[in-house]
Structure formats: C-alpha cells, structure tokens
C-alpha cells in the first residue's frame with residue numbers, strides 16, 4: 001500500500017480468520033479510515049494474513065512455536081513491529097497474551113477488540129459466559145491495551161441484545177457483525193487530525209477533541225476568526 005506521510009501508519013496483529021482485519025482494510029480502501037495499513041503480523045499460520053497478503057499488504061508470520069520462549073518471540077515481534085514504524089497497532093483477533101514489558105513499550109499506541117461489554121467478561125468464552133449468566137445484553141469493546149488483560153481504558157462499545165433461543169453461534173455472529181462496524185469506526189476517529197491521541201505522559205488518557213481543527217484537520221472557523229482578529233489589531 002502507498003504510504004501517505006500525512007496519515008497515521010497502522011499495523012494489525014492477528015492469529016486466525018482475520019475478519020476484523022479485512023473489514024479494517026476495506027474501510028481504509030473505501031477512504032473511511034484515514035490511515036495507511038503498513039503491515040500485518042500473525043503469531044501462527046493465519047488465513048487472515050494470507051487474505052491481507054493477497055490484497056497487497058506487507059505481511060509477516062512470526063510463529064510463536066519457532067521460538068524457545070516468550071521473550072525470544074517478543075523480541076522478534078518487537079523488531080518487526082518497530083521496522084514498520086507504526087503510529088498505531090491494532091490487535092484484531094490476536095490470541096496471545098503479551099508481557100507487561102512489551103505492552104508498556106507500546107503504551108498508548110496499542111488497541112484491541114474484545115467480544116464483550118468490558119469490564120464484563122474479560123478473557124475467553126465471553127459469549128458462552130454471557131448466555132450462562134442469563135444476560136440480556138452483550139457486545140464488543142475497543143480498548144487501549146495495558147498490562148492488565150482486557151483491562152485497559154475502553155474507547156467505544158457496540159451493544160447487541162441477547163434474544164430468547166440464542167446459542168453461542170447465533171450470539172457470536174450478532175456480536176461479530178457489530179465488531180466489523182465498531183473497529184473501523186474507532187480507527188476512523190483516531191485517524192482524524194481533530195482528535196489528539198494520548199501523549200507519552202498519560203498514554204491512556206481519553207482522546208481530546210482539538211478545538212482548533214475540524215474533523216478533516218483543517219483550521220476551524222473559530223480559529224480562523226481568532227487569527228483574523230489578531231491580524232486586524
């Protein structure tokens with residue numbers, strides 16, 4: 001993919017099917033997410049990585065099984081990631097828990113999508129657990145990644161009802177449909193120049209709407225007005 005220097009550089013991490021990753025690429029290609037997908041990495045053979053490669057994305061497989069321990073795997077992952085010089089790293093079905101040190105090195109740049117309404121149902125088997133509890137609502141969350149598993153600040157959520165007669169398959173499908181809307185929507189927001197991403201000192205702080213910029217990164221009328229007033233003086 002051509003890299004536009006004005007656009008945030010995005011890298012995707014995945015482990016399997018990659019339906020979220022492909023929806024993100026669709027949204028970028030359609031001009032709805034103003035980012036450049038500079039690369040994708042999988043920690044095992046992954047159908048999603050193959051689909052991204054077919055669409056011209058620079059993909060790298062770093063199989064965890066090829067490394068003696070997590071530290072060696074994460075070193076290789078870090079080197080590849082750093083080589084892509086990403087502004088944002090989006091975990092999309094990346095099924096590996098990263099060490100605290102790794103997460104801290106990338107604090108404020110790493111996002112994940114999790115199939116529950118966090119803080120409910122961190123971890124695995126979220127749909128089965130929601131059904132077993134008799135919950136009436138379920139959904140998905142996009143959150144910043146922090147060392148606490150599925151515990152980082154939530155950026156946005158999509159909610160779905162749990163219907164009578166739902167099973168894991170029907171609920172998973174209903175949530176996944178919303179995941180496919182939610183992740184591109186969050187990335188679209190993060191890609192806009194009008195929103196500042198967290199800074200180094202408070203990497204997980206809420207996004208801040210920049211009052212001087214409109215959603216396309218142009219000076220707002222209010223700001224032009226102030227500049228005009230200054231010039232008149």
Ligand code: GRF
Pocket residue numbers: 014015016017018019020021048092093094113114115140176179
């Ligand atoms: C999604 O449900 C995501 O929320 C979870 O893993 C699944 C990945 O699906 N973390 P896909 O690989 O994006 O199709």
